[in-house]
Ligand SMILES: Nc1nc2c(ncn2[C@@H]2O[C@H](COP(=O)(O)OP(=O)(O)OP(=O)(O)O)[C@@H](O)[C@H]2O)c(=O)[nH]1
């Protein structure tokens with residue numbers, strides 16, 4: 621299951637306490653180390669929120685205590701938290717929002733506490749007792765609600781079994797489940813092709829917008845896409861019907877979605893001979909969309925499709 625919303629607590633490390641000790645020449649307690657910081661970085665692995673399925677408390681290491689003989693305690697180790705591209709973090713207290721839209725981003729989200737000074741540092745102080753050492757400061761502690769917004773640039777749509785997930789796997793690093801039966805995909809899958817995000821959603825059927833099948837609630841995942849990749853199986857018995865079924869459902873769900881640019885992917889062309897493929901393609905030409913013949917068993921067709929996707933300028 622793809623986790624797309626989660627609440628977590630992030631806690632930076634506590635500063636280590638300063639030492640209170642005395643050597644041959646009086647106070648010699650060293651300083652505590654600084655608490656570790658927590659950083660956020662961005663990953664193209666859109667399943668990264670699944671790391672919080674069990675543990676929702678993230679922390680960095682505390683600073684170590686100062687030692688005798690003016691020895692400084694070690695700083696706590698920093699923690700780096702990887703969140704998926706498209707995450708929006710809302711700070712529960714300040715209501716500040718951070719949107720992760722760039723893979724290069726690295727943010728210091730919670731700062732570790734400073735280490736306490738050891739009693740050596742207060743040697744010449746008049747107000748303090750010579751045994752005084754600071755305890756170290758607490759690290760920052762914040763609660764966030766994280767929502768994964770769908771930033772997909774491309775959306776694979778089509779009837780169940782049209783080959784959408786198979787294509788996603790060929791085009792991107794995704795490992796979506798593929799099955800020789802309808803409704804294999806139960807959740808939206810996302811993959812990244814050189815920084816462009818492609819979404820694969822469960823197949824739509826006639827009546828989907830009225831709640832039939834699974835697909836409709838996943839359409840929100842592709843509401844922001846710039847191009848719909850409409851998958852139609854080449855071996856379909858009524859290919860025009862397939863086209864209309866999907867577009868009718870899109871239009872009932874959202875006219876906005878239905879009016880988005882589409883490219884037709886005529887899938888599974890390995891199942892037909894070139895003449896059959898050509899006549900199926902001809903039936904789709906009336907819809908005035910670019911048509912790409914693809915087969916996961918024809919690497920050249922996948923290469924051409926990748927090129928087409930990567931060259932899209934929006
Ligand atoms: N011959 C052939 N079979 C394909 C091709 N692409 C996909 N298939 C097969 O078609 C079946 C359905 O593929 P999926 O990728 O699961 O289809 P889907 O559109 O994601 O299906 P749902 O998730 O159920 O909507 C599987 O048995 C695939 O192996 C292709 O290019 N050629």
Ligand SMILES: [Mg+2]
Nearest residue numbers: 784785804805
């Ligand atoms: Mg699928």
